[in-house]
Amino acid sequence: MTVEGTAQRKATRAGSKRTAAKKASPAKKATSAKAGRPDEAEQDQLVQLLTPEGKRVEHPDYSIDLSPDELRGLYRDMVLTRRFDAEATTLQRQGELGLWASLLGQEAAQIGSGRALRDDDYVFPTYREHGVAWCRGVDPTNLLGMFRGVNHGGWDPNSNNFHLYTIVIGSQTLHATGYAMGVQKDGADSAVIAYFGDGASSQGDVAESFTFSAVYNAPVVFFCQNNQWAISEPTERQTRVPLYQRARGYGFPGVRVDGNDVLACLAVTRAALERARTGQGPMLVEAFTYRMGAHTTSDDPTKYRADEETLAWEAKDPILRLRTYLESEGLVDDAYLAAIDQESDALGKRVRDVVRAMPDPDPMAIFENVYADGHALVDEERAQFAAYQASFADAEAVAEGN
Amino acid sequence: MAVHEKITIAKAINASLRTSMEADPKVVVMGEDVGKLGGVFRVTDGLQKDFGEDRVIDTPLAESGIIGTAIGLALRGYRPVAEIQFDGFVFPAYDQIVTQLAKMHARALGKVKVPVVIRIPYGGGIGAVEHHSESPEALFAHVAGLKVVTPSNSSDAYWMLQQAIAGDDPVIYFEPKRRYHDRSRLDTESIPDPLHKARVAQAGNDLTLAAYGPMVKVCLDAAKVAAEEGKSVEVVDLRSISPIDFDTVQTSVEKTGRLVVVHEAPAFLGSGAEIAARITERCFYHLEAPVLRVGGFHAPYPPSRLEDEYLPGLDRVLDAVDRALAY
Numbered sequence: 001m002t003v004e005g006t007a008q009r010k011a012t013r014a015g016s017k018r019t020a021a022k023k024a025s026p027a028k029k030a031t032s033a034k035a036g037r038p039d040e041a042e043q044d045q046l047v048q049l050l051t052p053e054g055k056r057v058e059h060p061d062y063s064i065d066l067s068p069d070e071l072r073g074l075y076r077d078m079v080l081t082r083r084f085d086a087e088a089t090t091l092q093r094q095g096e097l098g099l100w101a102s103l104l105g106q107e108a109a110q111i112g113s114g115r116a117l118r119d120d121d122y123v124f125p126t127y128r129e130h131g132v133a134w135c136r137g138v139d140p141t142n143l144l145g146m147f148r149g150v151n152h153g154g155w156d157p158n159s160n161n162f163h164l165y166t167i168v169i170g171s172q173t174l175h176a177t178g179y180a181m182g183v184q185k186d187g188a189d190s191a192v193i194a195y196f197g198d199g200a201s202s203q204g205d206v207a208e209s210f211t212f213s214a215v216y217n218a219p220v221v222f223f224c225q226n227n228q229w230a231i232s233e234p235t236e237r238q239t240r241v242p243l244y245q246r247a248r249g250y251g252f253p254g255v256r257v258d259g260n261d262v263l264a265c266l267a268v269t270r271a272a273l274e275r276a277r278t279g280q281g282p283m284l285v286e287a288f289t290y291r292m293g294a295h296t297t298s299d300d301p302t303k304y305r306a307d308e309e310t311l312a313w314e315a316k317d318p319i320l321r322l323r324t325y326l327e328s329e330g331l332v333d334d335a336y337l338a339a340i341d342q343e344s345d346a347l348g349k350r351v352r353d354v355v356r357a358m359p360d361p362d363p364m365a366i367f368e369n370v371y372a373d374g375h376a377l378v379d380e381e382r383a384q385f386a387a388y389q390a391s392f393a394d395a396e397a398v399a400e401g402n
Numbered sequence: 403m404a405v406h407e408k409i410t411i412a413k414a415i416n417a418s419l420r421t422s423m424e425a426d427p428k429v430v431v432m433g434e435d436v437g438k439l440g441g442v443f444r445v446t447d448g449l450q451k452d453f454g455e456d457r458v459i460d461t462p463l464a465e466s467g468i469i470g471t472a473i474g475l476a477l478r479g480y481r482p483v484a485e486i487q488f489d490g491f492v493f494p495a496y497d498q499i500v501t502q503l504a505k506m507h508a509r510a511l512g513k514v515k516v517p518v519v520i521r522i523p524y525g526g527g528i529g530a531v532e533h534h535s536e537s538p539e540a541l542f543a544h545v546a547g548l549k550v551v552t553p554s555n556s557s558d559a560y561w562m563l564q565q566a567i568a569g570d571d572p573v574i575y576f577e578p579k580r581r582y583h584d585r586s587r588l589d590t591e592s593i594p595d596p597l598h599k600a601r602v603a604q605a606g607n608d609l610t611l612a613a614y615g616p617m618v619k620v621c622l623d624a625a626k627v628a629a630e631e632g633k634s635v636e637v638v639d640l641r642s643i644s645p646i647d648f649d650t651v652q653t654s655v656e657k658t659g660r661l662v663v664v665h666e667a668p669a670f671l672g673s674g675a676e677i678a679a680r681i682t683e684r685c686f687y688h689l690e691a692p693v694l695r696v697g698g699f700h701a702p703y704p705p706s707r708l709e710d711e712y713l714p715g716l717d718r719v720l721d722a723v724d725r726a727l728a729y
Binding site: 151152153154156157158163164166168171173174175176177178179180181182183185186204205208209211212215368369370371372373375376377378 | 430456461462464466467469470471472473474475476477478479480482494497498501502505506507508509510511512513514515517546547549569570571598644645646647648
């Protein structure tokens with residue numbers, strides 16, 4: 001999306017609809033899908049508290065007042081998350097991971113929303129919520145097991161109230177809704193947050209989770225990171241209305257926030273969680289952001305999107321704008337920034353060391369935890385496989401010359 | 403409820419749900435029309451009145467939503483018993499069941515449990531319209547992480563559901579809908595068999611009929627007719643499709659030397675195929691005849707005027723018995 005494009009659409013919208021329609025030539029009608037693009041045509045609806053240039057602005061509905069420590073904390077979170085993410089991408093290139101789904105560009109959406117949560121809140125992530133995991137205190141190296149292929153999720157969801165990554169798009173929004181229904185039944189004032197993306201918004205499960213949460217008034221926040229791309233498909237292949245407006249049809253509010261503005265993401269998510277806690281039901285937050293990298297390390301975005309678009313979004317970088325703000329306010333100095341860089345390097349080294357030392361699981365792990373109470377067939381196959389493996393013991397001994 | 407009273411399977415399931423809900427406040431019943439109406443078969447009749455809307459939940463008409471939210475409730479510590487109104491309506495939820503419910507315990511390395519029970523009225527024989535008469539049990543038994551059971555009588559219906567709810571694994575509990583109103587003795591006091599144990603419903607020496615759910619009655623009737631013809635037929639009620647109690651079937655076949663597996667579901671790649679393969683492996687030198695299967699055809703479930711031809715009835719079972727005995 002170019003800046004010119006935005007200006008053009010704004011100009012069209014300024015004129016009366018009737019005039020615009022009359023003036024539209026057949027050729028222009030053919031490209032009318034573009035006019036329906038649910039992105040910057042709605043720019044004036046975007047909640048923003050920190051501009052891309054790093055300037056603090058106010059919003060009539062959402063405000064935030066953070067201490068210098070809290071502001072620096074958000075910066076640190078984003079820098080370390082980005083570093084971890086870059087490290088994981090590199091580890092994939094080195095063959096240490098089978099795949100990696102980078103969050104590059106989405107740090108503000110994840111850290112902002114993640115830092116809005118209370119310890120007793122519960123998170124249902126997709127497979128890209130590395131920044132949210134960081135906020136929940138999940139050790140980053142635990143996220144890498146599934147991408148290395150040693151497990152399908154190496155952390156205990158209940159230690160950090162952070163559910164396992166969910167790969168089947170949108171499924172977790174229903175789990176979040178059901179969990180929130182349980183919170184409601186318990187009479188607790190915790191809230192639940194479900195992460196999903198613009199692609200997932202097309203899934204029936206997401207629609208059903210909106211329905212269920214609305215009719216039961218469940219304390220759940222739907223946090224949609226609209227990063228503009230579902231692998232190769234742009235948002236206009238998923239929707240003809242801005243995604244946040246979907247909420248209205250289900251009977252709960254939706255708001256679009258600048259997903260590259262960590263302050264706005266924090267403020268809006270806080271407000272949404274507070275609504276949920278106080279019995280006001282679900283809310284949809286659409287964090288308008290951009291996937292700066294590929295969908296995963298297996299993807300090649302040069303096949304389907306223009307460099308100019310990526311460059312335009314680079315100018316809205318979430319980390320850069322906070323750093324500019326912190327510097328302009330005199331809240332960070334070179335020593336602080338150097339210390340963060342150092343911490344970042346140490347994290348990178350630790351991630352590399354842990355991943356490289358991550359052992360392959362024992363083959364018998366195949367049969368573990370298939371059932372909680374056991375299953376006769378699994379027991380039988382486990383025993384058969386163990387016997388089969390043991391049958392090679394002699395051959396190995398011979399090969400080793402024993 | 404009196405011991406030894408003869409009651410219908412539907413009432414036994416109702417009593418079972420009631421007992422489970424009284425025993426554990428975390429048990430919740432959810433599904434379409436399960437509340438005020440008491441379910442389209444009245445299986446949940448009166449539960450909402452007694453346990454409230456918080457525990458007997460009328461859901462939106464969205465099966466994936468029912469199972470997906472049941473998973474979430476289970477993660478929160480509840481024990482949801484979700485009803486899918488009819489067999490043919492389970493497929494919108496199939497994704498949640500297969501990709502999420504079945505695998506969650508394993509992918510969490512055992513750190514979470516998802517004790518969701520899914521009740522599904524299944525099978526034909528009630529003159530229903532399309533999608534109301536199917537037997538999809540093999541589609542679930544094929545999925546690791548799920549357990550699949552189906553009762554054939556009131557006592558089993560009562561006990562097996564409670565066992566399923568008390569267990570920590572996801573269980574698909576198939577209810578033989580055309581037997582809902584069959585009455586049989588409900589024993590609420592004897593210690594029930596383990597959930598996944600098969601039962602010899604009728605002892606015999608010449609041939610084993612293995613069946614489950616609605617087909618057990620057909621097989622018992624067939625055994626009666628065969629007895630009049632001087633053939634001694636043993637009937638094994640499998641009760642559980644995942645896991646299958648092969649030991650009980652093996653013991654029976656080692657005695658009789660002949661096995662016919664009967665189910666309403668299509669024979670092709672059905673549970674009968676698995677039983678035939680396993681029993682052939684285990685009892686090769688005991689078998690006097692190949693294991694035969696009697697099941698539905700590889701065709702969509704037919705319009706109800708044809709269902710008596712499609713469903714294995716007394717004659718088709720007896721025909722298979724004759725063929726097996728002819729070896």
